[in-house]
Amino acid sequence: MRFAFRDTTADSTTFRFDVASQNDSDAVQVRLVGRPVYTPRAYTVTGSVVDTATVVIDLPEPVDPERSRLEFSIGTTPLAVLAGSYRWLAVYPFDCSEQISSEMLPLIAIYRAGPVAPLTGLTTERARAEIEQGVAVLSGRQRPDGGIGLWSAEDWTTPWLSAFAGEALLAARDAGIPVRDSVLARLSNYLYRSAHQRGTIMAPIASWYSNLHVVLAEQVAAADFLSRIGKPDLPTENELYRQVAQLAWEDRLRLAQMMARRGARGAARQLISPIWASVRVEGRRAVLPDSARRSSWFYFPSSQRPVARLLSATLVVDSTNALIAPLVETLVEQARGTAGGWYWNTQDFGAAAAALADFTARQTRAAQRGYEVRAGNQVVYRSRGDTLREVTRPLTGAVSNVSDGGQRVVLNVRAGDAATSAGVPLFFYVTVHEVPRQRPVTPDQQGIQVERWYEDYETGKPIVSVTEGSLVRVRLRITVTADRQFVALTDPLPAGLEAVDLSLRTTGQLPGPGATIPETPTEAGEGEGEGEGESDYYPWGWYYGSWDAGWWSPFDHKELRDDRVVYVATVLWTGRYTATYVARATTPGTFVRPPAHAEEMYNPAVQGRSDGGVFTVTQRAP
Incomplete structure (x- = not known):
């Protein structure tokens, strides 16, 4: 028996079926869990506190405070990543x-x-x-x-x-x-x-x-x-300071540390301030300018040394600088992917460990002072110098409305007795994972742009309605303006569609992802997951990514689930990437079309979503 119904619930739907005869009756009740029509977005602020600090996070849309989460973290020792x-x-x-x-x-x-x-x-x-x-x-x-x-x-x-x-x-x-x-x-x-x-240097590198x-x-x-x-050696240091315009990026940082050690903090700040200004903070992570990584390096190259040098120099020149926590998180996040150790060389490990060791010692001393986190009159968390930890709780009571229709979270962080650690700053991260009150339909871009559209499988024309039993080509496009790591791209399916597994014999005769009509003439030959341009666009070739139906994809992992399709990439370099899969319309009805969502898994505040809406599957004529 097939019947129409309208689902207006948030978390679950209950069906009750009653049957009765002249003498008997019976009933069956079934509760089905509903899939959320959204992917929670994250908003992160990093900071430090010596005495007191105020944290403000603005949320663009009203949220459900009971289901949204507030996460406060001062982290475990970063050295654990090694x-x-x-x-x-x-x-x-x-x-x-x-x-x-x-x-x-x-x-x-x-x-x-x-x-x-x-x-x-x-x-x-x-x-x-x-x-x-x-x-x-x-x-x-x-x-x-x-x-x-x-x-x-x-x-x-x-x-x-x-x-x-x-x-x-x-x-x-x-x-x-x-x-x-x-x-x-x-x-x-x-x-x-x-x-x-x-x-004269008598060496092969003369x-x-x-x-x-x-x-x-x-x-x-x-x-x-x-x-x-x-x-x-003050004469040499002074001469190097005079020639600072000729110094490489990392060497300016080393010179700033030298100046700070000898007490010339004004000169040290003058050296490092332009570098601080060139660094962007995205979520929990710091993004260095291209000049930090493009400089040709003799001897032993290192992808992590620029970040480590900047962290070490910042700790010496300005131990309360707001960039310290994001720089630490950048090293920690990049180290998470080195369980195999094969793409970090010895210079990477040495530079990262030296920088993180100094930070760890400072953070441990600061945490011993204890601290208190308040939202209004509520105590979110109180530490009395115990082990470094992460605290998660609902947003209930911590959210206030603002005039533009959004909401705001305000936290007050107060450190313990500063005398016990000579005022060493405590660095922290605050993240809000929001659950919206209303179904999202507008796109959002916080470091990642996501686009998604549906095409008629036969003609390639964009559609939002299809007949029961038809095939649909789903296309995704993701654009990143900076290198991203550990990116998860999730595309929730409208309930009337089901992803088709092309690896099965029953569907293996369908063409692969590249054998479709391109969106525009300039994209001819563009297969699933391929970036714009030639195949040598990717700095690391095929060390990352995978082969999908004969086409190379930058996504290492792909999952076809009942309710969504998930792609995961270890690295996405700056550029534009596409992915595509086939779905079949299985159930007639009008269904919510949740936005596709992408985020850095270890830095979820760097995220983006496509638009949302409605997708219709019409009943096939008898």
């Missing part, structure tokens, strides 16, 4: 000096964190033993002139390479690992001479020194080590 990568951090005595130094820095950071960042299979004793081994190998590679050779004491070196090895030795010494004073003294003398007695950026980078590295060890 836990799954321990096998890539082990010190091997046959590695080159750069690799050993990069392996030592994360181990030292984890060793100093102690029980805050436990690693499976890595005890404190084992970590110390590996660090001691690294110290012994680097010390044994010190050349007669004081530099650290690449492979041995007889091998070539440069000021940058020796300074990097020296940074690992200094970090080990600060962690309580014995390092001979004579090794550090000879290394200091070598680096001082390299800045003041510039001679041709690089015709580039002024390389020459200045060597001087920055030497001066940075001398500053760290407590013997600042």
